[in-house]
Amino acid sequence: MPRFLVISLALPVSLAVGLSCFTAAAAAEPSGARDHLARITQSGPAGLKAAQDAGRKAAFFCANCHGETGVSKYPEVPNLAGQHPVYVLGQIEAFLSGKRKDAFMQGLMKVLSDEEKAQIAVFLAAQPVPPSRPGAVAGEGRELFSRNCARCHGAEAKGGETFPRLAGQQDEYLRRSLHRYLKASGERIYPPMTAAVNGLGEKNIEAVVNYLSSQP
Numbered sequence: 001m002p003r004f005l006v007i008s009l010a011l012p013v014s015l016a017v018g019l020s021c022f023t024a025a026a027a028a029e030p031s032g033a034r035d036h037l038a039r040i041t042q043s044g045p046a047g048l049k050a051a052q053d054a055g056r057k058a059a060f061f062c063a064n065c066h067g068e069t070g071v072s073k074y075p076e077v078p079n080l081a082g083q084h085p086v087y088v089l090g091q092i093e094a095f096l097s098g099k100r101k102d103a104f105m106q107g108l109m110k111v112l113s114d115e116e117k118a119q120i121a122v123f124l125a126a127q128p129v130p131p132s133r134p135g136a137v138a139g140e141g142r143e144l145f146s147r148n149c150a151r152c153h154g155a156e157a158k159g160g161e162t163f164p165r166l167a168g169q170q171d172e173y174l175r176r177s178l179h180r181y182l183k184a185s186g187e188r189i190y191p192p193m194t195a196a197v198n199g200l201g202e203k204n205i206e207a208v209v210n211y212l213s214s215q216p
């Protein structure tokens with residue numbers, strides 16, 4: 001059993017506690033996470049710093065899998081460090097609406113308040129990302145990436161508001177995600193990604209994974 005699943009089995013108690021807090025807080029929390037993010041962004045350096053500090057605290061449970069600074073401890077769990085806050089909020093919304101399927105993450109996202117989501121997102125965005133596999137050889141993956149992927153994910157795979165950062169991402173998470181898009185297996189639905197992986201070709205997935213996980 002993967003180690004991170006052991007943690008999820010221990011979760012129900014804290015989830016139940018969190019859920020009851022959330023229900024109580026929900027009525028007093030009318031604005032969405034994106035409104036909180038906009039407010040933080042407009043609040044100047046001191047406001048941003050305060051939100052990041054609060055985000056670090058709110059992310060204590062996430063650290064079990066995604067790492068203390070969003071650099072994952074497991075190859076099948078994604079890094080969140082260096083991701084754009086708007087992308088992170090978009091994925092949290094997708095888990096909550098069921099558009100993105102992962103039983104554990106869908107349940108866990110319900111315990112976060114909208115303010116915590118925004119604070120966690122700005123905390124993670126500011127964290128540095130080391131290559132997940134510094135020794136991996138970039139090889140032909142670099143060329144394949146420039147041709148098939150860079151127009152959306154950026155020349156250096158650093159992503160943006162709507163496109164996830166891929167540079168330094170965990171190799172098994174990349175591999176798994178690309179096969180899921182290719183097969184349109186339903187965990188995530190995004191037809192342009194299915195088209196892109198089709199264009200890349202299944203046999204070239206490994207080369208691109210090697211390239212991306214070797215990047216800083």
Ligand code: HEC
Pocket residue numbers: 004005007008059061062063064065066076077078079080088091092101102104105108112120164187
């Ligand atoms: C038990 C392990 C575990 C814990 C704890 C956990 N996650 Fe996750 N998280 C995962 C896994 C595994 C995935 C990938 C799911 C998939 O394959 O689609 C994921 C995916 C995500 C993603 C999508 C990332 C991307 O690149 O698209 C976000 C955002 C996220 N988690 C945020 C959080 C936050 C915030 C917390 C804390 C409140 C948290 N997670 C706690 C295991 C965990």
Ligand code: HEC
Pocket residue numbers: 078145148149150151152153162163164165166173174177178188189190192193196197200208
């Ligand atoms: C048309 C723009 C576009 C192109 C071209 C594209 N992507 Fe994406 N990619 C996206 C978007 C948008 C998402 C997020 C979709 C979602 O929410 O499921 C994504 C998601 C991903 C993810 C999941 C990342 C994560 O953190 O969960 C991986 C891995 C990925 N792309 C790799 C690639 C690779 C490799 C290529 C080239 C073969 C590629 N993409 C080409 C737009 C694109």
